[in-house]
Amino acid sequence: MTPTQNEVKTTPLDAEIEARVDTLLEQMTLGEKIGQMTQVEKNSIKKGDIAKYGIGSILSGGGGNPEPNTPQNWRDMVNGFIEESLESRMGIPLIYGSDCVHGHNNCVGATIFPHNVGLGAAGDVELVEKIAAATAQEMMATGVRWNFAPAVSLPLDLRWGRSYEGFSQDPAMISEMAAAYVRGLIGGDMTTGVLPSVKHFVGDGAASWGSSTRITAEQWEMIENDPTLANAKVGEHMMDLLKIGAWQIDQGVSDIDEETLRREHLPPYAATIAEGTMNIMVSYSSWGGLKMHAQKYLLTDVLKGEMGFNGFLVTDWEAIDQIDEDFYTAVVACINAGIDMNMVPFDYMRYINTLTEAVGKGDVPMSRINDAVRRILRTKIMMGVFENPICDTPLLVVGSAEHRALAREAVRKSMTCLKNEGALPFAKDSAGLLIAGEHADNVGLQCGGWTIEWMGGPGAITPGTTILEGIRDQVGETAEIVYDENGNFGDVKVETAFVVVGEEPYAEGMGDRSDLHLPQSQVDMIRRVRKNCNKLVVMVLSGRPIIISDWADDVDGLIAGWLPGTEGDGVADVLFGDHDFNGVLRYTWPRSMEQIPLGTDDGQEPQFLPGAGLK
Numbered sequence: 001m002t003p004t005q006n007e008v009k010t011t012p013l014d015a016e017i018e019a020r021v022d023t024l025l026e027q028m029t030l031g032e033k034i035g036q037m038t039q040v041e042k043n044s045i046k047k048g049d050i051a052k053y054g055i056g057s058i059l060s061g062g063g064g065n066p067e068p069n070t071p072q073n074w075r076d077m078v079n080g081f082i083e084e085s086l087e088s089r090m091g092i093p094l095i096y097g098s099d100c101v102h103g104h105n106n107c108v109g110a111t112i113f114p115h116n117v118g119l120g121a122a123g124d125v126e127l128v129e130k131i132a133a134a135t136a137q138e139m140m141a142t143g144v145r146w147n148f149a150p151a152v153s154l155p156l157d158l159r160w161g162r163s164y165e166g167f168s169q170d171p172a173m174i175s176e177m178a179a180a181y182v183r184g185l186i187g188g189d190m191t192t193g194v195l196p197s198v199k200h201f202v203g204d205g206a207a208s209w210g211s212s213t214r215i216t217a218e219q220w221e222m223i224e225n226d227p228t229l230a231n232a233k234v235g236e237h238m239m240d241l242l243k244i245g246a247w248q249i250d251q252g253v254s255d256i257d258e259e260t261l262r263r264e265h266l267p268p269y270a271a272t273i274a275e276g277t278m279n280i281m282v283s284y285s286s287w288g289g290l291k292m293h294a295q296k297y298l299l300t301d302v303l304k305g306e307m308g309f310n311g312f313l314v315t316d317w318e319a320i321d322q323i324d325e326d327f328y329t330a331v332v333a334c335i336n337a338g339i340d341m342n343m344v345p346f347d348y349m350r351y352i353n354t355l356t357e358a359v360g361k362g363d364v365p366m367s368r369i370n371d372a373v374r375r376i377l378r379t380k381i382m383m384g385v386f387e388n389p390i391c392d393t394p395l396l397v398v399g400s401a402e403h404r405a406l407a408r409e410a411v412r413k414s415m416t417c418l419k420n421e422g423a424l425p426f427a428k429d430s431a432g433l434l435i436a437g438e439h440a441d442n443v444g445l446q447c448g449g450w451t452i453e454w455m456g457g458p459g460a461i462t463p464g465t466t467i468l469e470g471i472r473d474q475v476g477e478t479a480e481i482v483y484d485e486n487g488n489f490g491d492v493k494v495e496t497a498f499v500v501v502g503e504e505p506y507a508e509g510m511g512d513r514s515d516l517h518l519p520q521s522q523v524d525m526i527r528r529v530r531k532n533c534n535k536l537v538v539m540v541l542s543g544r545p546i547i548i549s550d551w552a553d554d555v556d557g558l559i560a561g562w563l564p565g566t567e568g569d570g571v572a573d574v575l576f577g578d579h580d581f582n583g584v585l586r587y588t589w590p591r592s593m594e595q596i597p598l599g600t601d602d603g604q605e606p607q608f609l610p611g612a613g614l615k
């Protein structure tokens with residue numbers, strides 16, 4: 001018996017819904033069925049094709065925004081696509097998907113919550129549910145009914161650029177958080193909520209360094225223009241990133257045995273299926289010598305069979321292309337393995353034609369097509385889109401004061417105090433508080449990746465409050481605050497200084513790094529400001545524990561701030577003691593690169609163990 005077998009609990013099928021699906025299936029042509037199994041990126045869909053082919057879904061990838069990027073334009077864009085789907089012969093509404101992984105994060109003006117790594121630290125299940133519900137509302141106000149979240153990855157190697165998408169390194173905790181997130185998105189009844197996509201099935205967090213098949217420096221020189229990687233907008237910097245480790249682990253090989261896979265990586269899927277999850281996204285990674293997208297055993301036998309998953313499986317972006325060099329072979333393999341919808345994203349006609357041909361030749365059985373479409377239509381009926389294809393949630397909820405207050409609460413609760421030698425809390429009336437570091441006054445840096453753009457970006461990319469602004473609001477006019485981005489304070493001497501350091505924004509394999517030390521310039525800044533004060537507190541804004549052992553002993557206070565999002569005032573809430581610190585470390589914080597991946601022993605104690613966090 002495995003833990004997943006014990007926990008399997010699925011939503012029973014509803015006879016009335018199944019009968020409705022039967023009726024639809026009877027009327028649909030093969031072309032219309034394959035159309036439902038197709039998800040196209042919004043810039044690639046040609047005018048008229050949604051209705052012509054009965055396309056099942058349109059998506060925004062990271063940074064797939066309308067111009068100008070406003071909530072109103074989002075709504076007009078999404079509703080425009082939906083209206084076109086109603087013009088198709090069958091009139092089956094499409095559902096629009098987007099990665100709203102920490103709020104409706106592509107949309108300028110939306111509330112950006114802490115990334116999952118911070119929510120894990122906060123450890124408040126009810127809060128996670130509320131955040132997901134608020135995210136769903138902001139999405140629905142713009143017509144988006146499908147969220148490619150939550151990631152339930154178990155990040156085991158912190159060099160992985162997706163480490164921050166994980167809640168914890170404890171499978172039980174991931175399950176609990178993910179279940180709450182799914183409850184919040186669905187909102188009790190799928191007709192008034194958002195469809196979660198639990199991802200990436202399965203074992204994405206177990207991939208090993210150097211096993212990624214995505215791209216190497218040599219390949220990049222040859223390809224130059226990969227349309228997917230171009231969306232990262234890193235330009236000429238791509239080569240530099242590849243040299244420091246980009247795409248070494250993401251989309252790699254998870255070399256673990258089945259027992260480990262079941263024990264450590266499957267439980268969050270069982271937990272979220274039990275909450276009514278009707279969509280799961282398959283992982284780019286490989287297991288057992290196969291790309292997950294071709295893993296019939298895990299997709300069909302285990303997930304749909306043993307675990308009773310009644311919803312539909314969507315591929316990851318362009319993932320089918322990775323299964324085999326020959327596209328026909330790839331399509332046949334993945335549909336037969338159990339994929340129900342393909343996130344194409346660009347050349348959808350090639351996919352539609354290939355799958356049509358494969359069914360014609362009998363390489364993909366009609367029963368498989370009917371099963372895939374049944375799962376998609378069942379979900380759409382459960383979502384109520386046939387009755388209400390267009391949402392009426394008011395636009396005003398996007399970035400509302402109420403949601404921002406919730407995000408601030410999450411920020412406050414996620415702050416994890418790892419060291420305090422008489423340095424915290426700060427006094428509000430302290431004469432001369434020195435604050436240093438670019439990260440202290442930069443909304444983009446505090447949000448991290450998956451914010452407005454796929455990779456995120458520095459600066460005022462969306463309305464929010466920086467940490468410095470939050471501090472200024474709290475202390476009012478009385479205290480004298482001196483801020484310098486680089487921590488150049490001459491020979492000033494004060495009681496307390498606060499330095500904020502951290503990583504630059506990144507997403508996916510673009511954030512894989514061979515070395516997790518801070519840039520030398522930031523370490524130098526810490527050393528410089530050390531001389532200006534009696535008590536030095538350093539906050540690290542990062543998507544993962546980084547290596548701090550070369551300077552951590554020299555500071556009096558240390559806070560892991562994770563990637564808090566737009567509401568930087570939640571930081572001041574704990575700095576000045578208005579609220580107690582609450583965050584708890586859910587990851588092992590390594591002392592050296594030799595302690596990575598998790599479980600590797602260099603003979604020393606880790607810097608901090610899970611459970612650390614001064615209250």
Ligand code: BGC
Pocket residue numbers: 060061062063064227228229230231232317454508
């Ligand atoms: C998209 C992202 C997507 C990525 C896939 C990008 O072009 O914008 O949303 O995750 O491709 O690797």
Ligand code: BGC
Pocket residue numbers: 060061062099148199316317508
């Ligand atoms: C990512 C997914 C994401 C998808 C759509 C992929 O590259 O791996 O997490 O949902 O793109 O943006």
